[in-house]
Amino acid sequence: MINKYKSIIESKYNEYDEDVRFDRMSQKFEYLTTMRYIQKYAKKGCKILEIGAGTGRYSIALAKMGYKVTAVELVEKNLQVLQKNAKGVDNLVSMQGDCLDLSMLKDNTFDIVLCLGPMYHLFNKKDKNRAIAESIRVCKPEGVLMFAYLSHASIVWGYGVRKGNLSALAYGINKDGSIKDIPEEIFNSFYTEDFAKQFEKTNTKFLKQVATDGLAPTMREYIDEKMSEKDYNLLLNWHFATCERVDQLGYSSHLLYICKKL
Numbered sequence: 001m002i003n004k005y006k007s008i009i010e011s012k013y014n015e016y017d018e019d020v021r022f023d024r025m026s027q028k029f030e031y032l033t034t035m036r037y038i039q040k041y042a043k044k045g046c047k048i049l050e051i052g053a054g055t056g057r058y059s060i061a062l063a064k065m066g067y068k069v070t071a072v073e074l075v076e077k078n079l080q081v082l083q084k085n086a087k088g089v090d091n092l093v094s095m096q097g098d099c100l101d102l103s104m105l106k107d108n109t110f111d112i113v114l115c116l117g118p119m120y121h122l123f124n125k126k127d128k129n130r131a132i133a134e135s136i137r138v139c140k141p142e143g144v145l146m147f148a149y150l151s152h153a154s155i156v157w158g159y160g161v162r163k164g165n166l167s168a169l170a171y172g173i174n175k176d177g178s179i180k181d182i183p184e185e186i187f188n189s190f191y192t193e194d195f196a197k198q199f200e201k202t203n204t205k206f207l208k209q210v211a212t213d214g215l216a217p218t219m220r221e222y223i224d225e226k227m228s229e230k231d232y233n234l235l236l237n238w239h240f241a242t243c244e245r246v247d248q249l250g251y252s253s254h255l256l257y258i259c260k261k262l
């Protein structure tokens, strides 16, 4: 199957250095929180698949911890950086591939399936369902799946307010406040209940949703430039204590949907 948006996705990532994505203190919220949940569910030495592995920030760290990692990435440039960064790392196999067609991977293979990014770049229901179905197919029964997605609030506050694009964004806002899926805009977003609805007819059991970074990306300048280390650690610990709460989910920039295959 050919991803008809591949060239749009490629051109976005070709002009962006994905490898520095977690370098700022404000960005580490997402990484540290996601890692906490992966480690909560991953048993020692288990098999992990990362779909849309980017430059390997998660995959390489997990392989170094002793998990057996398979990394699949759509964009050639990101895959090349991943393979360069992974030189000398054991337990890691990487390949080019599309979340819409994982036919190179067998059914019921992985204990943990991570889809941390591809859901941002799917622009119709059929593709979203297909990516979810493929992820479930390759996961073992009783295995755990984690899907990252963006909230509508993050687009409005981050792209709209913080970057001064609110009036440009207005044409893409539906009556209920959700944001239209526009491939050229590259990132899509969800309400938490709509993301969960996509799993209603699948053979999975909901475990939890997690707000992986809250307002940290929106408060980026303050956190990165003005915050003391002591306050940063206080905020991070408060975030860890509250990130599963329903009242924290909707405004978080990134979210994690976690479920188990039945």
Ligand SMILES: C[S@@+](CC[C@H](N)C(=O)[O-])C[C@H]1O[C@@H](n2cnc3c(N)ncnc32)[C@H](O)[C@@H]1O
Binding pocket: 003, 009, 013, 018, 021, 051, 052, 053, 054, 055, 056, 057, 058, 072, 073, 074, 075, 078, 097, 098, 099, 100, 116, 117, 118, 121
């Ligand atoms: C925001 S990045 C996240 C990378 C990494 N998972 C992380 O969290 O740091 C999303 C990644 O998904 C990849 N991607 C986008 N669409 C994809 C698809 N259809 N299949 C596989 N990977 C895809 C992008 O090329 C990009 O590297």
